Amino acid sequence: MQLDDHAEELASALGVDKEEVKEDLENLVQYSVPLDEAKQSIRRKHGGGGGGSTPSSKDVADITTEDGSVNVTVRVLTAGTRTIRYQGDDITIREGELADGTGKVSYTAWQDFGFEAGDSITIGNAGIREWDGKPELNLNDSSTVAMASEEVDVEYPVGGDADLLDLEPGDRGRNVEVQVLEVEERTINGRDGDTDILSGVVGDESARLPFTDWDPHTEIEEGASLRIEDVYIREFRGVPSVNLSEFSTVTELASPVAVNDSAPKLSVREAVDSGGMFDVEVVGNLLAVRDGSGLIERCPECARVIQNGQCRSHGAVEGEDDLRVKGILDDGTDTVTVVLDADLTERVYGGDVTDAKEAARDAMDKEVVADAIREEIVGLEFRVRGNLSVDEYGANLDAEEFAESDDDPADRARELLAEVGVTEVKA
Numbered sequence: 001m002q003l004d005d006h007a008e009e010l011a012s013a014l015g016v017d018k019e020e021v022k023e024d025l026e027n028l029v030q031y032s033v034p035l036d037e038a039k040q041s042i043r044r045k046h047g048g049g050g051g052g053s054t055p056s057s058k059d060v061a062d063i064t065t066e067d068g069s070v071n072v073t074v075r076v077l078t079a080g081t082r083t084i085r086y087q088g089d090d091i092t093i094r095e096g097e098l099a100d101g102t103g104k105v106s107y108t109a110w111q112d113f114g115f116e117a118g119d120s121i122t123i124g125n126a127g128i129r130e131w132d133g134k135p136e137l138n139l140n141d142s143s144t145v146a147m148a149s150e151e152v153d154v155e156y157p158v159g160g161d162a163d164l165l166d167l168e169p170g171d172r173g174r175n176v177e178v179q180v181l182e183v184e185e186r187t188i189n190g191r192d193g194d195t196d197i198l199s200g201v202v203g204d205e206s207a208r209l210p211f212t213d214w215d216p217h218t219e220i221e222e223g224a225s226l227r228i229e230d231v232y233i234r235e236f237r238g239v240p241s242v243n244l245s246e247f248s249t250v251t252e253l254a255s256p257v258a259v260n261d262s263a264p265k266l267s268v269r270e271a272v273d274s275g276g277m278f279d280v281e282v283v284g285n286l287l288a289v290r291d292g293s294g295l296i297e298r299c300p301e302c303a304r305v306i307q308n309g310q311c312r313s314h315g316a317v318e319g320e321d322d323l324r325v326k327g328i329l330d331d332g333t334d335t336v337t338v339v340l341d342a343d344l345t346e347r348v349y350g351g352d353v354t355d356a357k358e359a360a361r362d363a364m365d366k367e368v369v370a371d372a373i374r375e376e377i378v379g380l381e382f383r384v385r386g387n388l389s390v391d392e393y394g395a396n397l398d399a400e401e402f403a404e405s406d407d408d409p410a411d412r413a414r415e416l417l418a419e420v421g422v423t424e425v426k427a
C-alpha cells in the first residue's frame with residue numbers, strides 16, 4: 001500500500017482532511033518513524049484514541065469475527081435498500097456485498113452513505129458482527145465512507161444482476177429479468193395491521209421461484225416480462241423466494257422473457273441433498289401410503305390436520321373434511337414423502353370428499369378410503385413434479401403433477417447410455 005493510500009484510509013477513518021494527514025505521515029516517516037507508529041500518533045492527534053481498539057486496515061479475506069472494527073478499501077458489489085423495524089422504529093438500511101481482490105463480505109449500513117453498486121470506496125471504522133457464522137460489516141454512526149482513489153479490482157460480478165437459479169437466501173440488492181407466471185392478491189395481518197401484498201411465481205430460462213411483493217407494484221401481472229431491480233432473497237419453505245419492497249423498481253421489458261417449462265429432473269438423493277427446490281421432477285416407485293392419508297380432518301382455523309377433533313394449537317374444534325395422500329416414493333437413491341392435495345387425491349381415489357365420506361360411513365371405518373388409494377398406487381412407478389422442502393421432519397414433495405410413469409425401460413436405458421456417452425447403434 002502506498003503512503004497516499006494509508007493517508008486516505010486514515011483520513012477517512014478519522015473523518016479529517018486527507019492532505020493534512022498525508023503531510024503528517026510524510027513528516028513522521030521521513031524521520032524514520034515506523035509507519036504503524038506514525039499512523040498511531042496521527043490517530044491520537046485527531047482524538048482517534050491510541051489503544052488497541054483502533055481499527056486496522058485489512059484485506060477482506062483476513063477479516064474475522066474476532067475483529068472489533070476494521071478499515072477496508074473495497075468495491076461495492078450490491079447495494080439493496082430495505083426498511084426494517086428496529087426497537088420500534090422503521091429504519092431504512094442499505095445492505096449487500098463488498099469485495100476486494102482477496103474475497104467478499106456482506107454489509108449492513110444503518111444510514112445512507114451515498115455509495116452505489118460498482119463504486120470503489122474506503123470504509124473507516126466498520127464494525128464487525130457475526131452473521132450466520134461469518135463476519136459481516138456494520139456501517140454505523142462512527143463509520144466513514146470515502147471514494148477510493150482507484151477502482152478496486154474484484155473477481156466477482158458487480159451490480160447484482162442474477163439468474164433465478166443462482167439466487168440464494170440472504171442475497172440483497174439483486175436484479176432479475178423474469179416473466180410473471182402466477183400472481184394473486186392477498187391480505188395479510190402484518191406489523192401494521194391488514195396489508196395487501198402480491199404473491200406468486202416468476203420464471204426465467206434458468207428456474208421458477210415464488211415471489212412476494214410487500215408493496216404491490218401495478219406492473220406485476222400474469223404474463224408480464226419485467227426487469228425488477230433491488231430485490232432481496234429469503235428462504236420460504238426450504239426454497240429461495242424473491243422479495244420486492246417499496247424500494248424495488250419494476251420496468252416492463254420490450255421483449256418477452258423466455259421461461260423454461262420443464263422442471264429439473266433429478267434423482268431423489270440429488271433433490272434431497274439440494275436442501276429444497278421450488279420445482280423439481282423425480283421418478284420412483286410408490287412404496288407405501290402413510291398414516292394420515294385418505295379422508296382426513298383439518299382445523300378450520302389453521303388448516304392443520306387434526307386427530308380426534310383436537311388441534312394442537314386451537315384445542316377442540318369442528319374439523320373440516322379433506323382428502324390427502326402422503327406416499328413414500330423410492331428411486332433406489334433415497335426416499336421422499338410425496339404429498340397429494342385434494343385434487344390429485346380425488347383423481348387417484350376416483351371420487352371426491354362426499355364419496356369418501358359415504359364409503360367411510362358404509363364401512364364404519366375411515367381407513368377404507370386410504371386402503372382404496374393404496375390399492376390404486378402402491379407398487380407402481382410415478383413421475384412426480386412439485387415443490388420439495390427439506391427440514392427436520394424429513395423431505396416432503398408437494399406434488400403439482402403426479403402421473404404414472406410412462407417411461408419405457410428401454411427408453412431409459414438408451415437415455416442412460418447417451419448420458420455416459422455411448423451412441424446408440426441402430427440394428
Ligand SMILES: [Zn+2]
Binds near residue numbers: 301304313
Ligand atoms: Zn388449528
